[in-house]
Amino acid sequence: MPTAENAAAPLLNVAEMQGRGRALVAAQPLRGGQVVLRDSPILLYSALPFTGGPSSSSSTTIHRYCDHCFRALQSAPVLCPSCRHHAFCSPACLGVASVSSHSPWACQTLARLIDCSSFLGQPPELQVQARFLVASYNLSITSPEDFQVLQSLQGRDICSDDTASSVQLLHPLIASVCPPPPTPFPHGFSPELSANLLSKDKLNAFGLMEPFGAGGERSVRAYGIYPRASFFNHDCLPNACRFDYVDTVPDHNTDIVVRMIHDVPQGREICVSYFPVNLNYPSRQKRLAEDYGFRCECDRCNVEANWSDHEEDVDDGVEEMEDEGGDEMEGSSDADIEAEKENDFPHEYFFVRYVCNRENCFGTLAPLPPSADGAASEIMECNVCGQLKRANDGEEEEMGE
């Protein structure tokens, strides 16, 4: 039970781990549901491609989110008086944005990109990468200290072919439209720096998700760089997961909160999953190799590496965990099948207890934080659909919306 003394002590230490870089490790025993990190973004950018352009006026552009705090817009937005393209939820948000995310330099650069027809013809992913580059160079002007933090995050040593071709197109385009900064860029402005920044983004950005849709779509509203949360390594059976409450909390609405999924002892590495936990083994390995540059050797991958039925799962990357290993079990008795399943998939308890059973959700469940006296909560919260359920020996009982 946390005492007043150890509640004030650090919960996580940063440690260097062989083959894994920096990692976050439990500095004391941690309880399921405990909040181990609350982190604010140093940079946020929209996950949507640009809309508008020379033929559109601001009155025809649909503004879905505040361009600073990314809350869903409920009423008529406050438009930026200079570009008339960017929309804010309130005059206060516009005021903060005008000296940070939407500085005069960012405002003019984005407005000129929006008016550039050759840019608007580019694929949506490239337009979103342009948003990140403009936000990063803007950060170097408005907050050089935060820009240094961004640069200190892990990136890829060797620029991937994808990143190289994005930079080849985007860097000269941004250079040709952006006005001179108020003072020379304190950290430079070059294709090499753009490539370096894009590789940091790929490894470290967290997506702020749209509310869970009825069809189970998981679309991203905005991406953020969260410097302390960036130290979490990946595990395919994570012991922590992150929550965000962009539309529901009044202050610091873009903060992310990382909570323990279950108890862990002091000294254990705390990991999150970089994607939904229901992805199958080949899809997880492919994604980790291509996007994050490493081969996962977690307990779950070591077991699943020996399964023989990966091929059929590769197409959609999603699997029903209970069906795994079924092909090899024909002709066996029920007891044999159960025993074989148990051997094949010793981690099944994780999916029963900690994966949301709402259709198409596949979110991760973590208990609500323990009470002030340290008592564990029996209420589990899904980090994707937000549903609350009562945990009951692995059977969850829904508690309504």
Ligand SMILES: C[S@@+](CC[C@H](N)C(=O)[O-])C[C@H]1O[C@@H](n2cnc3c(N)ncnc32)[C@H](O)[C@@H]1O
């Ligand atoms: C968001 S960073 C995590 C923090 C990072 N270790 C650091 O030193 O800053 C993601 C990178 O950490 C490394 N990483 C994360 N999880 C790993 C794992 N399970 N095994 C090996 N490397 C991992 C990979 O290099 C990955 O691209």
